[in-house]
Amino acid sequence: MPEKRIRVLIAKPGLDGHDRGAKVIARALRDAGMEVIYTGLRQTPEMIASAAVQEDVDVIGLSILSGAHNTLCPQLMSLLREKGMDDVTVVVGGIIPGADIPALKQAGIAEIFLPGTSTQAIVDFIQKKRAHHERA
Amino acid sequence: MNDPDKQDTATLHVNERSPANRTPSAEERAWEERTLAPTLAKSPERHAEFTTISGHPVRRLYTEADLSAWNPEIDLGYPGAPPYTRGIHSTMHRGRLWTMRQFAGFGAAEDTNQRFRYLLTQGQTGLSTAFDLPTLMGYDSDHPLSEGEVGKCGVAISSLADMEVLFDQIPLADVTTSMTINSPAAVIWAMYLAVAEKQGADWKKISGTLQNDILKEYIAQKEYIYPPEPSMRLVMDTFEFAVKQTPRFNPISISGYHIREAGSTAIQELAFTLRDGMEYVEWALRRGMNIDDFGPLLSFFFNAHSDFFEEIAKYRAARRIWHKAMTERYGSKNPRSWALRFHSQTAGCSLTAQQPFNNVVRTALQALSAVLGGTQSLHTNSLDEAWALPTEFAATIALRTQQIIAHETGVTNTVDPLGGSYFVEALTNEVEAGAWDYIRKIDSMGGMVAAIERSYPQREIAEASYRYQMELDKKEKIMVGVNDFVSSEKPLEILQIDETVAHRQAERLRKLRAERSQDQVNRALAALRNASRGKDNLMPAIYASVKAYATLGEICDVMRDVFGTYEEVAIT
Numbered sequence: 001m002p003e004k005r006i007r008v009l010i011a012k013p014g015l016d017g018h019d020r021g022a023k024v025i026a027r028a029l030r031d032a033g034m035e036v037i038y039t040g041l042r043q044t045p046e047m048i049a050s051a052a053v054q055e056d057v058d059v060i061g062l063s064i065l066s067g068a069h070n071t072l073c074p075q076l077m078s079l080l081r082e083k084g085m086d087d088v089t090v091v092v093g094g095i096i097p098g099a100d101i102p103a104l105k106q107a108g109i110a111e112i113f114l115p116g117t118s119t120q121a122i123v124d125f126i127q128k129k130r131a132h133h134e135r136a
Numbered sequence: 137m138n139d140p141d142k143q144d145t146a147t148l149h150v151n152e153r154s155p156a157n158r159t160p161s162a163e164e165r166a167w168e169e170r171t172l173a174p175t176l177a178k179s180p181e182r183h184a185e186f187t188t189i190s191g192h193p194v195r196r197l198y199t200e201a202d203l204s205a206w207n208p209e210i211d212l213g214y215p216g217a218p219p220y221t222r223g224i225h226s227t228m229h230r231g232r233l234w235t236m237r238q239f240a241g242f243g244a245a246e247d248t249n250q251r252f253r254y255l256l257t258q259g260q261t262g263l264s265t266a267f268d269l270p271t272l273m274g275y276d277s278d279h280p281l282s283e284g285e286v287g288k289c290g291v292a293i294s295s296l297a298d299m300e301v302l303f304d305q306i307p308l309a310d311v312t313t314s315m316t317i318n319s320p321a322a323v324i325w326a327m328y329l330a331v332a333e334k335q336g337a338d339w340k341k342i343s344g345t346l347q348n349d350i351l352k353e354y355i356a357q358k359e360y361i362y363p364p365e366p367s368m369r370l371v372m373d374t375f376e377f378a379v380k381q382t383p384r385f386n387p388i389s390i391s392g393y394h395i396r397e398a399g400s401t402a403i404q405e406l407a408f409t410l411r412d413g414m415e416y417v418e419w420a421l422r423r424g425m426n427i428d429d430f431g432p433l434l435s436f437f438f439n440a441h442s443d444f445f446e447e448i449a450k451y452r453a454a455r456r457i458w459h460k461a462m463t464e465r466y467g468s469k470n471p472r473s474w475a476l477r478f479h480s481q482t483a484g485c486s487l488t489a490q491q492p493f494n495n496v497v498r499t500a501l502q503a504l505s506a507v508l509g510g511t512q513s514l515h516t517n518s519l520d521e522a523w524a525l526p527t528e529f530a531a532t533i534a535l536r537t538q539q540i541i542a543h544e545t546g547v548t549n550t551v552d553p554l555g556g557s558y559f560v561e562a563l564t565n566e567v568e569a570g571a572w573d574y575i576r577k578i579d580s581m582g583g584m585v586a587a588i589e590r591s592y593p594q595r596e597i598a599e600a601s602y603r604y605q606m607e608l609d610k611k612e613k614i615m616v617g618v619n620d621f622v623s624s625e626k627p628l629e630i631l632q633i634d635e636t637v638a639h640r641q642a643e644r645l646r647k648l649r650a651e652r653s654q655d656q657v658n659r660a661l662a663a664l665r666n667a668s669r670g671k672d673n674l675m676p677a678i679y680a681s682v683k684a685y686a687t688l689g690e691i692c693d694v695m696r697d698v699f700g701t702y703e704e705v706a707i708t
Contacts, residue, residue, distance in 0.1 A: 010708075015269035015285055017358025020399050020485075023598050024605045026708040040706035041358055044281070066269055067524070067633065071284025095489075097523060098627050115489040115522055116618040118609045 006130050008059040011039040011048045013076070014068045021093055022063035028119035029061075029126070045072055049079035052088060058130055061122075064094040069104065077108040089129050093117070160201045172196075189443040189613065190401035191603065192566070198558035206561060211456075215551045218463075220455040221564065222552035223510035224475035229548035235513040236538045237314060237479065241266030241290035242525045243637045244644075245301035248291040252306060254528065260535055263306070263344075264314040264515060266290035266525075267324070272359045274320040274692030277641035287637035289525070290316075294641065295687045297648050299327040300334070309337035313344035314389070314479070314513075319361040321348035322370050322675060323691050326682040329382070345386040345435055345479070348374055351412040352391050354588045356398035356597065358704070361692060364585045366699035370674060371416065372423050377675040379429045386435040388416065389479060395593075396439035397485045399601020402450045403567055405439060407574030408584075408593050410457050414575070415584040417466055427466050431473025440506040440514075441483040442498060448554060449563035451509030454478065456568055457575075479513040480506035489522040491617035492628055500537045507541055508554055514538055524630040591707050598707060645687065652685040660684040661694050668698040 010026045012019055019041060030036045037055050039048065052060055060080075064072065073092060080088060092104065093113040101112055111125055160168070186194045195202075206212075213219055216226030225231060238260055240251045252263055267290040270282035276294040277286045286292050293299055303313075308331060317324045325346050332342050350367040353360045360367065371388065378387035392400075392409035400408070413434060420430050438454065441447055458476035462468040482502040487495045496519050503516045516534040518526030526534070542548060554560045574596075581587045588594070607613040614620045660681040667677040681691050 015273050015275075015281060016289070017353075017360075018398075019358060020397070020601050023708050024399075024602055027598075027602055028605070030708075036708070038706055038708045040704065042281075066285060067288035068269075068284035095523060097630055097632075116615070118619070119605060120609055 004134075006034045006059060006126060007055065007057040008034050008036045008061060008126070009039065009048070009052050009055055009057040010036060010061045010063070011043050011051070012041050012063050013043050013045060013048060013072045014064060014066050015042060016064070016066040016068075017041055018065050019063070021065070022061075025061060025063070025093060025119065025122060029123060032123040032127075034059075034123075034126070045075040045079055048076055049083055049085070052080065052085055053083050057088060058133070059089045059091065059126055062090065062092045062094075064092060064096070067095070069094070069096055070100055073104050073109055074107045081108075087133065089126070089133070091122070091126070093122070157204070158201050159204065160199065164199055164201060188402065188446040189441065189604075190403065190446060190600070192401070192403065192446060192563075192570075194563075198562050200558065202558055202562040203565075206565060208556070211565070212555060212561070218471075218474060219459040220475050221452050222555050224455065224477060224512075226551075228510060228551040229507070229542075230551065233542050233548065234507065234511050234538075235262040235312070235479075236260050236535060236542075237262040237264045237513050237515055238531060238535055239264040239266050239314075239316065239481065239515045240531070241268070242631065243287040243633055244292055244640050245298045246304075247287070247637075249302055249304050249306070251528070251531075252302075255531070255535065256306070256311070258532060258535055259539065262312045262314065262513065265302070265316060267315075267317055268292045269359075270294075271324070271688060272317065272319070274323075274361050274688060274696075276645060276687045276689035277638060278645050279689055282638070286635075286641055287633050292637065292641050293324065293327070294645055294689065295648055295685055296327045296330050296682050297644065297685060298641075299324075299331050303328075303331050303335075307337070308332040308335055308342055314347070315344070316347045318347055318350055318353050318357075318359055319367065320688060320692055321346050322374050322678050323682065323688055325374065325387075326675065326679040329679065330682055339382050341384060342382060343384040345389045346374065347391060347437070348388045349391045349412065349437075351415060351584055351588065352394050352409070354702075354704070355395055355408060355412075355593045356400075357394040360702050360704075362695065362699040363702045364588065366695070367702075368419050368585070370695075372419055372425075373673045373675050375416075375420055375425065375430050375433070376423070376673055378433055379425070383433075386433050387430075388433075389435050389437045390416065391437040393437050393439045393481055395597065396441060396483065398597050399485075399604060400597045401600050402441065402443070402446050403570035404574065404593070404596055404600060406450050406454055406457070406567060407571035407578075409436065409438070410454065410461065410571065411575050411578045411584050413458065414461055414465070417461075418583065421466070427462070427468045428470035428473050431462060431466075431468050431470065434473075436476055436478040438478050438480050438506075439483050440480045440502040440509075440511075442486045442502060444501060444505050445560060445563055446567070447502070447505040448509045448560060449567045451478070451480075451506070451511070452552075452560070452564045453568035453571060455510070456564075457571060477512045479515070480509075480511045481515040482506075482517045484517055484521060486615075487517060487519075487522040488615060488617050491623065491625055492519050492522060494617055495519040495522070496533060496537065499534065500541070503537055504541055504545070504547065507547060508552075510552065520628050520630055523628060525633070527629065527631045591705055594704075594707055648685060648687070656684040657681070657686045657690070661686055661690060664691065665694050665698060668695055
């Protein structure tokens, strides 16, 4: 039996259009054998949560550079809980001040990847996290 | 490049200046045999191949053989004269230094007004306004989509009332102002002109620059609202308005900065930016405008990235290409249309969150390349900008960096000090040839709007950006403090924007809507709707709406209704 491929939704929430990071990560995860769906720009938390349900993803990767993470992340996490998507792994990449990280993790974000993270580090984190999940 | 489209064009342009046709002199061949070969036999070089940060090959040594088809009287010329390789003014920075123009904007209008006034007291010579994302997208601060974004990436401006506060006690007759705004550029510009009028400043004399470059939004920065056709109409409306009403105001800053930040190579930045410039020229000519009426008002904006000589070659090549395009392609007769004027900004994407004080050094070197490349205006990034908008402390060091280059290094004492360098001249030729290949390719697709609709520049940039990331991941390219020379450090003190800005803005908007004449607003917006459906220049109707204190969101919504909105095909 082939191993089940990890399904990932890459999303750009908020008004920001700087999508260099989101596109690079989408391609790197795909090259690492994951199935990647990219939402495109300007997704509200509602749109992202619905897409996650519809596409039945294991992982959501949010790219946020605009400083709106403290508003957008908790909104998305509570929508996911409402929709019974508690087991989806949500990671954030972007410009996130260190002082904001504890609250985001408290809200259920599994990991925050700061500028300069290698794509391999992100691939490794997701693979490890989901392998653990499958076993649990 | 892996893209088959690109490979086609690479062979199209077999330039007589290309290294394949290089014939070294007898002396050079003798040096290779007697001096170089024994050294290489003993100690090989650090890499098999050396390339610029863009992946452009760089040879070991440049000599006269690299410039065999290069004629200094034709290809280099003299400063202030065609083809402007050496700069657009005959005395360059000996006559006048570049404008030190630090981009600033955060919080509400009063917060940014304070920063502006501080920067002017510190010797800054021009203003540059950063707007927040809701403003850039044409939403008021109290729109549901603005939640969490108000005042974060720039200043929140929702109406003329905010603009009046932004420029309070700043004499627009004396200060030149640049405004980084694109889709809603016409509206924000109308607000600025209204403030100038209120201050009694003469529109014929006020000077500044509106970014207003919608094409690079579709290509790279993605802050578009309307589809290309009506967006280009709005740009043309501002061109016409500027020619007649504000002859010293640049209605556009054709920008490569964001293209480069999105991950392009230097050649792509140059080619896409100049081809965007040509697209604007062609639309204006189709509108019936005279090339030499609007030509002198076109200005450019480039990225000052880390590869020192490649950047200098890029600026020099830019001037040569634009001169050729304006004279040969469009038949311009006025030398004021031929000289490419540009603003530059050091590369935000080169800043590292790790060991942030190193960013001061990066920025200084990048700024030096822009100065040596003959820039007219410069923004230097602050050391903390990989984390947040800059603190006053960080912004001051960034400004001081420019002052040190201007007053201590001596690089401004002579014009184009690198002119005649075998390497810089050869690289200038190669960068120019590479850009023309792309320009011809885009011509063959039917122009830039057509190329954008095929996602051609978007794909080329995504490809280059991924390639660079892989090079970093494999340590083929080094970023100090990121993938090598890593150490731990204490966190920085950064600027925090709290949610009280959003509340202040919401309250101000509530008050504005209660106090203005709703009748007057309705009439102005109805006139704008009518004009939008027709073909007339929209600036007068936009100006009337702004003066009636219609909000940015209300004005942009009228045009959203008539023009529709743009959705891109997402590529990964």
